[in-house]
Amino acid sequence: MSSTSSSDQNLMISALGHDPLLLTNALCRACLESRCNIVSSRLTRHNDYCALILQVSGSWDALARLETNLPVLAKRENCQVQFSRTVNPELKQKALPYIIYVSAIYRADILPELCQFLIDHKVTLDTITYDSFLAPQTQTRMLNATLTITLPADMHISWLRDEFLDFADTLNLDAILEPWRPQLT
Template identity: 55%
Template sequence: MSTTQPREQFLLISAHGANAMELTSVINKAAQESRCAIISSRLGRHGEFSALTAQASGSWDALARLEGLLPTLAKRHELSVNVTRSASATSRPQALPYVVYVSAAYRPDIVSELCQFFTDHHLELESLTCDTYLAPHTGTTMLNANITVTLPAGTQISWLRDQFLDFADAMNLDALIEPWRPQNP
């Protein structure tokens, strides 16, 4: 009895390097040379390094070529690379995407407290971006967070919004939760 594997498979690539352009170029060229496609990627600068997360798709042999090529390229370009085989996104029950914006004086517990609130209310985390900066005039370290969560379809939105705003007030956060909207309608 033979088992057939799905034709399209996925590889999750996490890479770090000092030069953002070189990092991005090396990973994308390696995927192209291996006959894989980069179907999603995120790049961010963190101090003197950049971090790239990319998902490549292709046949099992194309992904195997890419997996074999990456360690050599990482050594040559002084990158740190980690790969994980991944499946396609599983279908999930209907959910509503919402965006949470938070601005506050920085405290180390804010992000973990936000995540705990989302967990307690059965919301799934889709994306999280946090940055700190020094406020002009005062020099206070500030935190800006943009978080995308999904609400189960049956969620009473007005109740959840009230719960979130009460939580934000108790944490002394300037926060907003609103429906996710496409950036380019």
């Protein structure tokens, strides 16, 4: 497998299928056979489906080979696959990684309201993990959300935290905004 170089291009692949292991194996093998490198991947299960996102890098001809093989793979593996070329991001300005944790009684408007708050305050969203569930004690439908965000380095953090806590109180959310910390294993 070739190593990643500055001349490599990127391809984003999203796939939906029923068997997470078979789907992951098929896509990883297709990348390997096309001489592409997997830069990052995320797999999640949703009822009887799984969703796999891959960021793949490689030379233009390696990516072209992979793009040609993906529709064949989708048909063979009985899954849905979409892909798109991406450009390497420009150098980012200094920014601060933060994380938001939310727990609340389920309401359909909570995630859109959180996104609107971030838009209004010019905060960048990096990842979302959002799950709803029935609380075992009360059988009340609840939600937990974790949002990883990036704050501009010049943003006044205490001001944003106050704004966020007021916003959370208005929606009756149990929520916190704190610095992102790497997970130590």
